Amino acid sequence: xxxxxxxxxxxxxxxxxxxxxxxxxxxxxxxxxxxxxxxxxxxxxxxxxxxxxxxxxxxxxxxxxxxxxxxxxxxxxxxxxxxxxxxxxxxxxxxxxxxxxxxxxxxxxxxxxxxxxxxxxxxxxxxxxxxxxxxxxxxxxxxxxxxxxxxxxxxxxxxxxxxxxxxxxxxxxxxxxxxxxxxxxxxxxxx
Ligand code: SF4
Numbered sequence: 001x002x003x004x005x006x007x008x009x010x011x012x013x014x015x016x017x018x019x020x021x022x023x024x025x026x027x028x029x030x031x032x033x034x035x036x037x038x039x040x041x042x043x044x045x046x047x048x049x050x051x052x053x054x055x056x057x058x059x060x061x062x063x064x065x066x067x068x069x070x071x072x073x074x075x076x077x078x079x080x081x082x083x084x085x086x087x088x089x090x091x092x093x094x095x096x097x098x099x100x101x102x103x104x105x106x107x108x109x110x111x112x113x114x115x116x117x118x119x120x121x122x123x124x125x126x127x128x129x130x131x132x133x134x135x136x137x138x139x140x141x142x143x144x145x146x147x148x149x150x151x152x153x154x155x156x157x158x159x160x161x162x163x164x165x166x167x168x169x170x171x172x173x174x175x176x177x178x179x180x181x182x183x184x185x186x187x188x189x190x191x
Pocket of ligand 1 (some may be wrong): 053054055056057058059060083086087088089090091092
C-alpha cells in the first residue's frame with residue numbers, strides 16, 4: 001500500500017494518543033511480514049521445547065527456545081487452548097527466572113542480631129533448618145486439646161510457599177508439613 005506524506009503526518013499526530021504500530025495498521029498497512037521476519041530472526045537456529053509457566057495454577061503453556069543449550073527466549077504457546085499464546089506480566093518475565101544475574105546462587109544466612117549475611121554451604125543450611133524445626137516442634141507440639149480431642153499439631157511453625165513451587169512440589173510439601181503437624185500452610189501458587 002502507499003502512504004502519502006499527508007497521511008503519514010496525520011497518523012503521526014494520532015500517535016500522540018496511540019502507537020505508531022496502531023497508526024500504520026489503522027491505514028491498512030499489514031505488519032504481518034515484518035513481524036514474521038522479526039520472529040524468524042529472534043529464534044533462528046533455536047530449538048523449541050514446550051513447557052508450562054510455574055507461577056500459578058493457571059499453568060499457561062510456553063515455548064522455550066534454546067541455542068547451544070542456553071535459553072534465549074520464552075513465550076506463550078499459541079497452540080494452548082487456554083492461554084492461546086499469551087502470558088500475564090509474571091509469565092512474560094519468566095525468562096528472568098532462568099537467566100538473571102541478580103539471582104542468588106548461594107545460601108545466605110544472617111544470624112539473629114547480626115548485620116551481615118554469611119555464605120553457608122547447602123548441607124549446613126539444611127541441617128540447621130532441620131535442627132530448628134525439630135526443636136520448635138518438640139517444644140510446642142500439642143497432642144490433645146483441653147477437651148481431650150486429639151489434634152497432633154504445632155502452632156509454632158508456618159509454611160509459606162513461593163510462586164514457583166509447582167504442583168508436584170506442593171504435593172510433597174503438604175505431605176511433609178501435615179506429617180510434622182504443621183497446620184498453617186500457605187502458597188501463592190493458586191488463583
Ligand atoms: S502466572 Fe500468568 S502466565 Fe503464568 S500460569 Fe499464571 S496466568 Fe499464566
